[in-house]
Amino acid sequence: SQQGEEDPQALSIQEGENATMNCSYKTSINNLQWYRQNSGRGLVHLILIRSNEREKHSGRLRVTLDTSKKSSSLLITASRAADTASYFCATGTTSGTYKYIFGTGTRLKVLA
Amino acid sequence: GAGVSQTPSNKVTEKGKYVELRCDPISGHTALYWYRQSLGQGPEFLIYFQGTGAADDSGLPNDRFFAVRPEGSVSTLKIQRTERGDSAVYLCASSLNRPPGNTIYFGEGSWLTVV
Incomplete structure (x- = not known):
């Protein structure tokens, strides 16, 4: 089951505008990572925050x-058409196992 | 290698057949993960290896799924008696040393279609 939930599920903005995505989770964490995914294939790591x-x-x-x-x-900030992708948060828990649990994702569309 | 490599990139198989998916992690990465992602969903954890041993296999959905990493590098995810519900992208990832706190790097995935 997914621990994280991203909000909103989908977001459409104009190029140059800022995009904000939120992630909520349920249990204590060691760190949280954000990923971007294009076309449903590999995830690209963006940032890790402890x-x-x-x-x-x-x-x-x-x-x-x-x-x-x-x-x-x-x-x-200052979004570009190339930022169009799905964005996921992944939480690393403190429960003694090192698996990362992903949220459901935000689908961002940046219009040129 | 430069990144996490997964083969095949696409696999179509008939219901009931056996499938193997291979993952070659980044050189030197001791931690290796398998995830499964269905359309429109986030990646779902399957199994995590630290070295050769499966440190957490709590995400494997049933005993048709099995993964090995015999030499602590390449891993193979094995699916027996495939079902149509197994159709998904299977993602492999690796990280340096022991998480948490280390960035995990993903491969491009293996898209499995069971017909």
Whole structure:
């Protein structure tokens, strides 16, 4: 079963606008990773944020983590048509196993 | 290698047949994962290896599914008596040393279609 849930399920914006996606999870985590997936094949790693971190940046990407609310957000600034993809969060739990649990994903469409 | 390599990239098989899917992780990565992804869904955890041993196989759906990693590098996911519901993309990933806290890198996946 999926632990994480992304919100919204789908998002359509104009090129140049910012896109915000949210991820909520249920159990305590060690870290959370965001991935991008094009055309239903391989996942591309974007950012890893650890449970003791609150915010990380990478280029046009900004990730926040609120462990008290069990939620994370991914912000893509100045979006481009090439950002069109599905975005997933994956949580690494503290339960003694090292599997990562993925959410259901947000399908982002950036219109040129 | 440069990345996680999976073969075949596409496989069509008849219901009831046996299938093997291969994963070649990034060189030096001791952790290896198998996930399954159905259309419109997120990846679903199947099994995790640390070295040669399966550290967590709680995601394998039933005893038709089995995975091995005999030398701690290449892994094979084996599916017996395939069913149409097994149709999905099977994703392999690897990471350096022991997670959590390490980035996991995914291959392009093997698309399995059972007809």
